[in-house]
Amino acid sequence: MGRARQNSAVVARLRILSGLILALYVLIHLINHSLGLLSIAAMESMRKLVHPFWSNPLALSLLYGSLVLHFLLALWSLYQRHNLRLAGWEATQLTLGLLTVPLIAVHAVSTRGAFELFGIEPNYERVVTALWSNPAQSFRQVLATLVIWGHFVVGIHFWLRVKSGYPRALPYLYPAAILLPLLALLGFLRSGLSIGTRMADDPTWIDTQFEPFRLLGDKERAFLGDLDTRIVGVFVALLLVTLLAREARRLLRKRFASYRLTYGDTRSFVAHSGTTMLEGIRAAGISHASVCGGRGRCTTCRVRVVSGLELLDVPNETESVALSKINAPADVRLACQVRPKSDVQVVPLLPATTTARTARRIGGVEGHEQQVAILFLDLRHSTALAERLLPYDVVYLLNQFFAEMSAGLSATNGHYAQFNGDGLMALYGLDTDLRTACQQSIHGAAEMMRRLDGLNRVVRQDVGETLRMGIGIHSGEAIVGRMGPPQSPIVSAIGDNVNVAARLESLSKTFDCGLVVSQVTVERSGLDLSNCPIREASLKGRRESIPVYTVQDSTQLIGIFTAAESLA
Secondary structure (H helix, E strand, O other), X not given: OHHHHHOHHHHHHHHHHHHHHHHHHHHHHHHHHHHXXXXXXXXHHHHHHHHHHXXXXXHHHHHHHHHHHHHHHHHHHHXXXXXXXXXXXXXXXXXXXXXXXXXXXXXXXXXXHHHHHHOOOOOHHHHHHHHHOOHHHHHHHHHHHHHHHHHHHHHHHHHHOOOOOHHHHHHHHHHHHHHHHHHHHHHHHHHHHHHHHHHHHOOOHHHHHHHHHHOOOHHHHHXXXXXXXXXXXHHHHHHHHHHHHHHHHHHHHHHHOEEEEEEOOOEEEEEEOOOOHHHHHHHOOOOOOOOOOOXXXXXXXXXXXXXXXXXXXXXXXXXXXXXXXXXOOOOEEEOOOOOOOOOEEEEEXXXXXXXXXXXXXXXXXXXEEEEEEEEEEEEOOHHXXXXXXXXXXXXXXXXXXXXXXXXXHHHOOOEEEEEOOOEEEEEEOOOXXXXXXXXXXXXXXXXXXXXXXXXXXXXXXXXXXXXXXXXXXXXXXXXXXXXXXXXXOEEEEXXXXXXXXXXXXXXXXXXXXXXXXXXXXXXHHOOOOOOOOEXXXXXXXXXXXXXXXXXXXXXXXXXXXXXXXXXO
């Protein structure tokens, strides 16, 4: 199992590479058909130009090898699926791919097969004559063109749609995706009408075109005539073997191995061992985001592992590359790549309706649980200041105030997380343990209060005003991550402990002090605030009050300031 997971990246690359080689052949082929709008001679000229390339042993090996490999990888992918609950586009791509072999078998044998086995040149006059003289075969060829092109377009679209530059290319790719097969079919129609005229004018035309086949021996003709049936037979046999093998595996695993997957807080179900989380989630009938279809090309299926993380295999190369692009924490995994062997609980991180456009967008709530210290600061009586002073004086004061507060944060390893006009929110502990974070947050409050005292000495002289502020500090677990509008997301935090810190800042008005810090934060910091009074704080929305320390001004923190500075 572990080796198979490590090889999944190689399998994905081989699938893409073989598909691109086949896509190149199809593109050239359809462009060649499109020249039928000019003449059969134009089609034949391009064929003679590209035929030597594809007949080269290296190119021929790549083409046939890609065809066989792409088909076998499709069967392998089908075998690996533990259920056939597919997204609409996945079912379409799979169905179109499987229809390709029976639709092109006759054409491939009569053209490429006849050339490789008996040296019969597949020129356009002979090929178009064969198709145009047989309406059933003409219809099959038209259908094959649409099926192959549809499989190609769906595959390319869902490979590229998670790429950042793809939306800019769509206005050019859409017309090409429609026009190329249309021009190819019109080219075939135009050349067919030309051949039909020749057949009407020359009764010996068909016999002349098929003469190389009549010159073959009876055994050769019989072998060539039965070859397409054999190819389709092998295809059907391999498909049936694949379906039977996956059903046998499903029954064995259902009987002997399974794991319980808890999805969110309310849903729990049993999945078969060997299945990915995504397969198990879909088998349970739960909608879950997966823009790339579970191929590890995007991160929209990502989940946070609440329990059972230590028992999961380490991320394979495909998963590691994808997660590194979003700087995902260790407890975030791709549901399409993880194959649990024991019970696991996960929480989805993106809505099931996530689209490729949403997947590329930066912003929105996306984070991880982390122990932090949260500091809220608010400038007091800012509205009254705005009423008494000229607008430019207000701007000057605010700029000076926030410059000093920002410097205080930087000096104490605080992270600016939010701005609300006359206040801010800061986080401590993004890159430290909780004890250090609590020490630094109290140090930060002391530094900002000290800087405000210095600023006030200047402000009194300039505008005759004194600035006051209130600070609230609390600590604990919060969801930390990139949040906000797509154009300018910031690292911030949400959660109950963040709300508590905000309410402690509001209580600084009630207690008429400069700082309110929860007792639990002081205890976690290991600092001595015994010279500051302890009060019981009743918080809105909470039944129980919490003990807090209240600090009147920076002079009360002088005793701990030096100690905090040495620990920072």
